[in-house]
Amino acid sequence: xxxxxxxxxxxxxxxxxxxxxxxxxxxxxxxxxxxxxxxxxxxxxxxxxxxxxxxxxxxxxxxxxxxxxxxxxxxxxxxxxxxxxxxxxxxxxxxxxxxxxxxxxxxxxxxxxxxxxxxxxxxxxxxxxxxxxxxxxxxxxxxxxxxxxxxxxxxxxxxxxxxxxxxxxxxxxxxxxxxxxxxxxxxxxxxxxxxxxxxxxxxxxxxxxxxxxxxxxxxxxxxxxxxxxxxxxxxxxxxxxxxxxxxxxxxxxxxxxxxxxxxxxxxxxxxxxxxxxxxxxxxxxxxxxxxxxxxxxxxxxxxxxxxxxxxxxxxxxxxxxxxxxxxxxxxxxxxxxxxxxxxxxxxxxxxxxxxxxxxxxxxxxxxxxxxxxxxxxxxxxxxxxxxxxxxxxxxxxxxxxxxxxxxxxxxxxxxxx
Amino acid sequence: xxxxxxxxxxxxxxxxxxxxxxxxxxxxxxxxxxxxxxxxxxxxxxxxxxxxxxxxxxxxxxxxxxxxxxxxxxxxxxxxxxxxxxxxxxxxxxxxxxxxxxxxxxxxxxxxxxxxxxxxxxxxxxxxxxxxxxxxxxxxxxxxxxxxxxxxxxxxxxxxxxxxxxxxxxxxxxxxxxxxxxxxxxxxxxxxxxxxxxxxxxxxxxxxxxxxxxxxxxxxxxxxxxxxxxxxxxxxxxxxxxxxxxxxxxxxxxxxxxxxxxxxxxxxxxxxxxxxxxxxxxxxxxxxxxxxxxxxxxxxxxxxxxxxxxxxxxxxxxxxxxxxxxxxxxxxxxxxxxxxxxxxxxxxxxxxxxxxxxxxxx
Numbered sequence: 001x002x003x004x005x006x007x008x009x010x011x012x013x014x015x016x017x018x019x020x021x022x023x024x025x026x027x028x029x030x031x032x033x034x035x036x037x038x039x040x041x042x043x044x045x046x047x048x049x050x051x052x053x054x055x056x057x058x059x060x061x062x063x064x065x066x067x068x069x070x071x072x073x074x075x076x077x078x079x080x081x082x083x084x085x086x087x088x089x090x091x092x093x094x095x096x097x098x099x100x101x102x103x104x105x106x107x108x109x110x111x112x113x114x115x116x117x118x119x120x121x122x123x124x125x126x127x128x129x130x131x132x133x134x135x136x137x138x139x140x141x142x143x144x145x146x147x148x149x150x151x152x153x154x155x156x157x158x159x160x161x162x163x164x165x166x167x168x169x170x171x172x173x174x175x176x177x178x179x180x181x182x183x184x185x186x187x188x189x190x191x192x193x194x195x196x197x198x199x200x201x202x203x204x205x206x207x208x209x210x211x212x213x214x215x216x217x218x219x220x221x222x223x224x225x226x227x228x229x230x231x232x233x234x235x236x237x238x239x240x241x242x243x244x245x246x247x248x249x250x251x252x253x254x255x256x257x258x259x260x261x262x263x264x265x266x267x268x269x270x271x272x273x274x275x276x277x278x279x280x281x282x283x284x285x286x287x288x289x290x291x292x293x294x295x296x297x298x299x300x301x302x303x304x305x306x307x308x309x310x311x312x313x314x315x316x317x318x319x320x321x322x323x324x325x326x327x328x329x330x331x332x333x334x335x336x337x338x339x340x341x342x343x344x345x346x347x348x349x350x351x352x353x354x355x356x357x358x359x360x361x362x363x364x365x366x367x368x369x370x371x372x373x374x375x376x377x378x379x380x381x382x383x384x385x386x387x388x389x390x391x392x393x394x395x396x397x398x399x400x401x402x403x404x405x406x407x408x409x410x411x412x413x414x415x416x417x
Numbered sequence: 418x419x420x421x422x423x424x425x426x427x428x429x430x431x432x433x434x435x436x437x438x439x440x441x442x443x444x445x446x447x448x449x450x451x452x453x454x455x456x457x458x459x460x461x462x463x464x465x466x467x468x469x470x471x472x473x474x475x476x477x478x479x480x481x482x483x484x485x486x487x488x489x490x491x492x493x494x495x496x497x498x499x500x501x502x503x504x505x506x507x508x509x510x511x512x513x514x515x516x517x518x519x520x521x522x523x524x525x526x527x528x529x530x531x532x533x534x535x536x537x538x539x540x541x542x543x544x545x546x547x548x549x550x551x552x553x554x555x556x557x558x559x560x561x562x563x564x565x566x567x568x569x570x571x572x573x574x575x576x577x578x579x580x581x582x583x584x585x586x587x588x589x590x591x592x593x594x595x596x597x598x599x600x601x602x603x604x605x606x607x608x609x610x611x612x613x614x615x616x617x618x619x620x621x622x623x624x625x626x627x628x629x630x631x632x633x634x635x636x637x638x639x640x641x642x643x644x645x646x647x648x649x650x651x652x653x654x655x656x657x658x659x660x661x662x663x664x665x666x667x668x669x670x671x672x673x674x675x676x677x678x679x680x681x682x683x684x685x686x687x688x689x690x691x692x693x694x695x696x697x698x699x700x701x702x703x704x705x706x707x708x709x710x711x712x713x714x715x716x717x718x719x720x721x722x723x724x725x726x727x728x729x730x731x732x733x734x735x736x737x738x739x740x741x742x743x744x745x746x747x748x749x750x751x752x753x754x755x756x757x758x759x760x761x762x763x764x765x766x767x768x769x770x771x772x773x774x775x776x777x778x779x
Binding site for chain 2: 311314316318319322323325327328331332335
């Protein structure tokens with residue numbers, strides 16, 4: 001036994017493991033240097049921004065830092081009735097400082113996210129504050145506007161006290177933390193995000209299904225046609241790739257609008273009457289049609305690459321063994337294409353769930369998706385932390401789907417080409 | 418029950434893919450029940466096309482194929498009940514060995530118990546018992562081949578087609594598989610139509626061999642007849658080795674003819690296709706039928722110079738320059754009597770006229 005445990009030496013007497021490590025070291029270094037640019041690129045463009053997003057989505061220090069004295073004074077406030085004089089005084093001092101530094105606008109915006117109506121009363125307070133006398137700030141502030149005497153506003157102020165909060169995530173699913181710290185849904189008429197989430201998943205799902213239904217025969221044809229025809233067909237499949245996304249989307253707008261070619265055709269063949277043309281653009285239909293067309297190649301290519309490897313003799317074997325063409329397809333050909341179906345569906349679904357430009361252009365009001373909402377908060381309301389939170393929720397959703405998918409199909413069953 | 422000698426019948430079958438070239442021309446072929454028939458020929462000779470027509474993957478352009486006296490051109494492949502072993506096995510890679518074998522039974526709605534029995538039997542026939550739960554990818558080439566054979570036989574088809582099934586195996590495995598398939602055929606008596614381009618394989622396994630060339634059956638006969646008595650120069654050349662002399666018939670009787678070779682000498686030969694004086698001919702002689710320094714008196718006796726000696730272990734191949742043919746091959750058995758074969762020596766070579774077959778000149 002002992003001779004087996006004994007270290008094996010090379011001819012020169014160096015332990016074999018060490019020698020191997022030395023010999024491999026150079027290669028390993030070379031390999032690492034080769035992947036280094038990509039690694040850096042990934043860290044700079046991917047890991048860092050996502051980390052920043054994650055931080056932004058929970059970072060609430062701006063308000064905390066603007067009102068240090070207020071929050072210190074609020075520590076002992078139970079939140080039931082209006083706070084004491086010392087809270088009002090602290091708030092007055094904090095706000096006065098902000099007015100002097102001319103940064104009070106930011107506070108107004110932030111607090112307005114929390115509770116509507118904050119902006120106007122803060123502005124009013126700023127105007128009236130100049131004439132404030134020392135002492136009894138509670139009375140003076142409350143007399144500026146009746147909302148200042150409303151405990152709701154002070155509770156809203158207190159909710160912004162923690163430096164980090166998950167309130168943006170709650171907002172993303174139409175929930176909020178109420179006065180008692182319970183997580184509840186927002187009133188029904190203001191639940192906009194839930195609809196968007198559901199619609200996003202729904203659109204992504206049906207686009208994936210539509211893509212699959214169309215891509216499967218195309219890919220099969222591509223894989224079985226003789227070279228000269230399949231090349232031509234392949235160009236047809238890839239042609240959209242070589243055209244700008246905007247051009248493709250715009251061409252759908254031309255085709256599908258109410259006075260568009262498709263509607264003209266329907267009227268011409270008598271399918272619909274001229275004064276009753278269906279709306280196929282600026283709604284969900286438009287989103288479905290345009291996204292399916294744009295994402296189709298992502299389904300065709302993985303399917304094609306898998307189908308190409310399936311020997312035609314397998315189908316023949318199935319038939320010669322007594323299977324009808326359908327059984328041969330269903331029991332033999334189809335199971336062998338599952339890796340391609342998996343790859344294509346995952347690719348299309350993930351692309352669809354975060355799709356932005358096409359729904360923005362052709363979706364109208366009923367066809368926009370969650371990504372459009374994120375963009376709206378990035379560009380219009382400038383509530384970046386909310387946009388970040390929703391972006392991360394989307395990312396988490398995709399990862400969750402990937403996980404479920406892995407459980408069902410198995411990622412090692414996926415073949416991208 | 419007498420066996421049907423026309424169990425499979427090709428009746429005037431033509432096949433063309435492009436409407437310009439006939440790949441199979443006027444094929445008439447009867448295969449009797451329980452026979453092992455091999456279609457042998459170079460690639461592109463139409464043998465695989467014939468097999469595909471029989472299996473139903475190609476339709477004859479003209480003519481009809483009968484299976485047990487029923488025309489089958491309009492029957493789709495899955496209803497023909499013909500087992501097939503493919504060149505690359507075509508095992509279903511996503512199914513276990515058991516599922517592969519059960520497939521033809523399941524589509525025939527055989528009960529679970531019967532499926533188990535039949536799969537067991539088929540696997541033991543190819544000595545693969547215990548491999549039920551393996552995936553085809555976990556098997557060696559030879560094992561995959563045996564699964565493919567078992568799968569083609571498991572549903573008791575009347576005919577089994579094999580399309581170059583041993584092409585992908587190495588030499589030793591191929592040989593042992595040849596015997597194995599032959600034994601399976603003998604034990605269950607199924608009709609086998611086998612396609613190959615390997616003449617050794619064809620000679621070893623078949624009851625009869627159909628030699629294909631240029632879309633036509635050149636000769637259909639038993640392996641020994643095919644080898645000993647080729648009916649034309651293509652068959653003579655394609656099957657085994659042969660020495661050829663081109664010449665002209667100068668004298669002809671019923672079973673002998675005199676052929677004047679291009680180089681001037683005259684030899685006696687066995688007229689097969691030649692009918693009259695003055696016809697051009699190619700005389701074909703098997704290497705092992707020519708003897709050196711024979712003590713027997715033979716009709717043809719000539720001197721040749723040894724050009725090359727190749728040692729093959731059990732025999733020695735000797736290349737001679739004989740009667741103007743510089744590629745005259747002799748096979749000399751490895752015995753101590755023949756030790757004096759040396760490069761450059763002149764030796765006596767003799768053969769009987771019966772073994773020298775005067776065939777068509779091509």
